[in-house]
Amino acid sequence: GQQVMQIPQYQHVQEGEDFTTYCNSSTTLSNIQWYKQRPGGHPVFLIQLVKSGEVKKQKRLTFQFGEAKKNSSLHITATQTTDVGTYFCAGPVRNSGYALNFGKGTSLLVTP
């Protein structure tokens, strides 16, 4: 079935190092969304990408949507301990209006 796959599953970095998580879909996506979930918390919307090849930045976070609209990435420059959490990508459920398929997420641990 339609899925979004994320790698890596876990990433442990030293504070100040960079971090990247990748999201891949077996089908073309009309858009992709990214969410962050802190330990014990709920997912919080970060961004939506719609256009092929789109790149958006939020401070130290850079989001990319692939040219074929089948993959996406989130890159964090110079991680901080506040970046700890699980990052999920989500793409629309096929033939759905607004329901989303979430990946399994990448859990980021940052040690000082």
Place this chain on the structure above:
Amino acid sequence: DTGVSQNPRHKITKRGQNVTFRCDPISEHNRLYWYRQTLGQGPEFLTYFQNEAQLEKSRLLSDRFSAERPKGSFSTLEIQRTEQGDSAMYLCASSGAGGYTFGSGTRLTVV
């Protein structure tokens, strides 16, 4: 804007009992979603409303599950004859034009 509110925060129930959860979305949002999340997994789609109309249901939503959104405002999710496999975090979200705003969830434990 008080965000998405879910009640109760935690529910422990015996296997076979019925449970009902409530979600109050952001008032300006006409779309409301229910998701289920288990440890180490991303949220899994259960069902979605636009105003009071239930537009989609996942195959995960067995006949023991029912959701309502009377008058297009708050929503309830009922699970009948609970099973241990129903233990999970049940997340409600609402949206307008952009991404979802999730509530804090209801953690269900079936013993």
